[in-house]
Amino acid sequence: VLKCEFAVRGAIVTHAMRLQEQLKQNPGSLPFDEIVVCNMGNPQSLGQQPITFFREVLALCGLPSFLDRSEAQKLFSADSIERARQILDQIPGRTTGGYSHTQGIKGLRETIAYGIEERDGFPSNANDIYLTDGASPGVHIMMQLLLRSELDGILCPIPHYPLYSASIALHGGTLVPYCLDEATGWGLEISEIKSQLEAARSKGVTVRALVVINPGNPTGQVLSEENQQQIVELCKKEGIVLLADEVYQENVYVPDKKFQSFKKIARSMGYQEKDIPLVSFQAVSEGYYGECEKRGGYMEVTGFSADIAEQIYKVASINSCNSNITGQILTSLVMSPPKVGDESYEVYSAEKKGILSSLARRALTLEDAFNSLEGVTCNKVEGAMYLFPRIHLPQKAIKAAESEHIAPDAFYAFRLLKETGIAVIPGTGFGQVPGTWHIRCTILLQETKIPAIVKRISDFHKKFMDEFRG
Amino acid sequence: VLKCEFAVRGAIVTHAMRLQEQLKQNPGSLPFDEIVVCNMGNPQSLGQQPITFFREVLALCGLPSFLDRSEAQKLFSADSIERARQILDQIPGRTTGGYSHTQGIKGLRETIAYGIEERDGFPSNANDIYLTDGASPGVHIMMQLLLRSELDGILCPIPHYPLYSASIALHGGTLVPYCLDEATGWGLEISEIKSQLEAARSKGVTVRALVVINPGNPTGQVLSEENQQQIVELCKKEGIVLLADEVYQENVYVPDKKFQSFKKIARSMGYQEKDIPLVSFQAVSEGYYGECEKRGGYMEVTGFSADIAEQIYKVASINSCNSNITGQILTSLVMSPPKVGDESYEVYSAEKKGILSSLARRALTLEDAFNSLEGVTCNKVEGAMYLFPRIHLPQKAIKAAESEHIAPDAFYAFRLLKETGIAVIPGTGFGQVPGTWHIRCTILLQETKIPAIVKRISDFHKKFMDEFRG
Incomplete structure (x- = not known):
């Protein structure tokens, strides 16, 4: 277990907490007066109001x-x-104090199925829905079922949110990496997936599933319809399960892209339930509402044979995975919010629009800020909640990191934290093409604070480059 | 994974759900018109009002x-x-929508520590408290840390709530059973624990911890102070961790017994933190309030060395085990309810007293009912929420069960379910002394319904005995 370090709660975060404690005990003892949390998708802790x-x-x-x-x-x-x-x-x-069905309360699942139908224009069945505490329990259940030994593999994007690598390691399987192409805005190239699939097979690994995160975490891209169709086609042809992480489905910031679920894409292509096994994950910690610690979410499981469906149910029962009632109710609400004509509709839609348009502005400002730094390139944040800029670190900085036995991007992130109080996650925690270095930074800072933070980052970066530039 | 069947969600429960569905589709098709849920500690679903x-x-x-x-x-x-x-x-x-510290919100842990101090009269430290989603995540974390291989063992009572056997199996350790003595009201005999400890050691098993459930589940006994002292002494002497399941600490129904935490007992004996490693589990699904699906709880971890404490923290972080915010808040409330003089105090204390005195009456009525049946003996329900009567099954019934390839108590429980709609759990799911057979039945039925249910059980039992008696 101890092997699977979880980057988003790793050394940087621990150190940030230590500094925060130090500031409390001994104000003025550090070159900054607060820790700026850019390491975690935690919007309400940064002042965002609930819906x-x-x-x-x-x-x-x-x-x-x-x-x-x-x-x-x-x-x-x-x-x-x-x-x-x-x-x-x-x-x-009529009580929120009782235990519910293993899959969650049936009526709430019916509401969610209805919400999915409204979203996709294709049927959804309450029996296919498992209400879970966030997305993680669903991912763990699927990994537990798919991975029989280390000879079973799961295709995962590099970089990716480390829930998947941690869960694969925990269940004793093999992660089969495919790299997203940074040069084309973190494009998901089918040829890359195919060649990794073949490479894994030639090593005797049975590839059982493909993980796709859309919108991307930490990469922020929103897949095109054509790309999604290629992915569905590939899974169909190769007989592998499609695990679609769709937790940021509501967070899309660019007018030329929109979220489409893989289920909608598959059904639009004429593939029915029996044609393709597909799991979609959703969570209430994400979305514009950002109700992190409510721990709600669901997985919609379609296209499995009756006996595998029964195994899924059994594993869910053993794990007593049914989620807390608040999370269950909230999941039904986010999938079926107020409609035109309801008393709350105007307030609701103003709140939602306010949050999403502010997130879009923040993404843009921070993208520009990172792109203006020497040796830094940052792709567009089309969706989700993160920037993932690439830092072209000077050779001298890489050497200095080596002498401290840490990765160069961790070296950069620690320096940033120690000098400015700004906490970000080094790209190493998400996987990256060898020799490239990144940081993940959320877009969740309060808008009024962003100019000052951008200045701190710019000043730090300049000083850093001055110190290490060839 | 599939090996660890979880009795409380096992075959009987699945069958009960199937019958319930049948009654809905086709009323009148069964010899009863509702399923009576006596298999699960789920009070609010049976009409109990929240606090x-x-x-x-x-x-x-x-x-x-x-x-x-x-x-x-x-x-x-x-x-x-x-x-x-x-x-x-x-x-x-100031928001309930953010992620919190791995151990849960510090201020809430301080409130809980204060509540523990009030309860015990000995200090408690917020840093020792981990807020968890019910008791299970805490148990899993401890098992993950304590069990390095199948040569590590955990002493568990027989019978016991199967969370422990499931968690030990999941983490690849060995369950070292010690039997509770039914003849002395499910007494916990130190000599039995010692002899099982030695037997395990002679097989090369390192016994790392002792699980004690007090008040008992499914057995309902409340340990005496003297017995608790013996247990503490044994753990101290043998150098093993004491895992104290104290989730039913508020559910004691007999005037001559009261709950005392193992921490209080150990401190009263003069043992300080450094003398004995001790974990206490608490959960909000239990207690008089019975907020099952809120998923709140804590573990208080004391007496471990700094490096082990760090490991516990690390495993908790990896598991992202911090619990949902509603559960965290509720846990702080149950450990620090209204006090004399507060506006809510009178309503609160009337509600609490009403529930607890009703549970005590129900326990007594059901005990008497079971004891009046031919060949059934039932110990006193001193605490928790269950009766665990022993059924002396006739040889002919045991033979009939064998021919159906199920355990005799499961045979009895299935018959009871099919003929009366009453769902209980067979003792087999909790472990029992070979050759003895039990069922676990909750004391949570609405009082007004109990006379009719008792009659159904009595009529069934008489008919069953008439069919199978010698």
């Missing part, structure tokens, strides 16, 4: 006896009261 | 903008508003 409708419904579901009280009708919107009532009616015993 | 104060605070924490509104002051109690304000002040960013 009112979601919070009202969650509060009311816990207080069924309040629903008919006149004070409640003054305090809460009519549609949040109505929605809470509907949800309670769907729960056996 | 108002807990629910008010949870609702308000999600709606910080409501705290100052006059309508809210009319709807919510003053101390729940005050408490929500305090809790929000403890959370960085």
Whole structure:
């Protein structure tokens, strides 16, 4: 277990927490007065406000006896009261305090299936949906089932959010890497996947699934429809499971791209349920609402034979994987938010638009800032919540990192943290093409703070380059 | 993985769900008109009302903008508003939507430590507390650390709630069983533990920890102070970790017994932190409040060396084990409920007393009912939520079970389910002394329903015995 270091909670984060403690105990002892958290997709901790409708419904579901009280009708919107009532009616015993079905409360899964149908224009079935505590439990269940030994492999993008590498390691399988092409905006090249697939097979590895993260984490690209079709075709032809990480489906910032689920793409191509095994992961920690610690999410599992579907159910039961009730309810809300005509609709849509348009502005400002630095190139943030700029580090900096026995990008990130208080994650934690170095930085800082932070990064970078430039 | 069947979600439960579905599709097709759920500690699904104060605070924490509104002051109690304000002040960013520290929000852990101090009269430290999603993640973390190979063993009571056997199997260790003595009210005999410890050692197994469940699940006994002292002494002498499952600490029904934590016992004996490694597990799914699907809980970890403590922290970080925010807040509330003088105190204490005294009455009624059946003996339910009566099955029933290739108690439980709709768990799922047969039945049925259910059980049992008696 100890082998699988989890980058997003790794050494940099531990050190940042230590510095934060030091600032508290001994203010003025460091060259900055606060730690700037750019290492984690944690928007509400950085001041983002929650979506009112979601919070009202969650509060009311816990207080069924309040629903008919006149004070409640003054305090809460009519549609949040109505929605809470509907949800309670769907729960056996009308209580949020009981254990539910292994897959989660059936009525909530029906709401989610309906939301998926609305999104895709193709049918979705509540029986295919497993409500989970965030996306991780679903990923672990699938890995547990797919990986029988180290001779079973999973194709994963490089770079990628390390949940997948950690889960593959934990379940004793082999990670088969395919590299995203930074030069074409983190393009997913089918030829690269095919050649890695063949290389793995020639080593005796049975490739069982392909992981695709769309929009990308940490890379921020949104796949084109054509690219998605190629991926579906490949999985169909090679007989491998498509594991689609679609947790950032609501976070798209560029007008020329839009999110389309792999299920929609597959069905649009005429592939039916029986033609292709496909799992889609969704989580409430992501999205514009960013309800991280509510731990909600689902996986939609389609295209498996009845006996494998039964195995999935069995593993989910053993893991007692059913998620906390707040997360279950919230997942149903994000997949079925207020509609035009509902009392909350205007507030809801203003809140949503406010958050998404602000994220788009922040992404743009930070992209420009990174691109203006010497030796730094940063692809467009089309979606998700992160920038992943490449740092062309001078040879002298690489040597200095070697003498400290850390990766060059970790060396850069530690320097940045120690001198400015800004915490980012080194690219090493996500995997990268050998000899290239990156950092992952969220786009979640409060807008008013961004100019000052950009200046700190620029000043640091200049000083760093002055120190190490040839 | 597939080896570890989890009894409480096993074949009986699956079959009960199938029958429930059948009743819905085709009412009147079975000899009963509802499934009576006695297989799971799930009180609110059976009509138990939540504790108002807990629910008010949870609702308000999600709606910080409501705290100052006059309508809210009319709807919510003053101390729940005050408490929500305090809790929000403890959370960085004053939001329930962010990720927290790996161990959970520090301020909430401080409240819990304070609650433990109040309970025990000995100090507790927030740094020793890990907030977890129920008790299971804590148990898994400890097993992951304690079990290096199948040559590492954990002493577990027989019978016991199968979380422990499942977790030991999952982490590749060896379960070293010690039998509880049914004849002395499920007494925990030190001589039995010692002889099993030595037997394990003679087979080359290093025994690393002792699991004690107090109050017992499924056995319902509450340990005496003297017995707890003997256990502490044994762990100290043998150098093994004490894993104390104390999730039913609030559920004690008999006036001559009271719950005392193992930490209190150890400290009262003069053993300090350094003298004995001790982990205490607590969960919000249990207790009088029974907030099952909120998934909250903690483990308090004391007496480990600094490097092992660091390993625990590391494994917790890798597992991203920090629990959902609702569970974290609720855990702080149950460990620090309203006090005399608070506006909510009277309602709170009436609700708590109402639930606990009703549980005590139900336990007594059901004990008497089981004891009045031919060939059935049932120990006193001193605590927790279950009866575990022994069924002295006739030889003919045992033969019939053999011919169906199932355990005799599973045979009995399936018959009970099919003929009456009452779902209980066969003792086999918890382990039992060879040749003895039990069922586990919760004490959570609504009081008004109990007489009719008791009659159904009695009629079934009589018919069963008539069919199989000698």
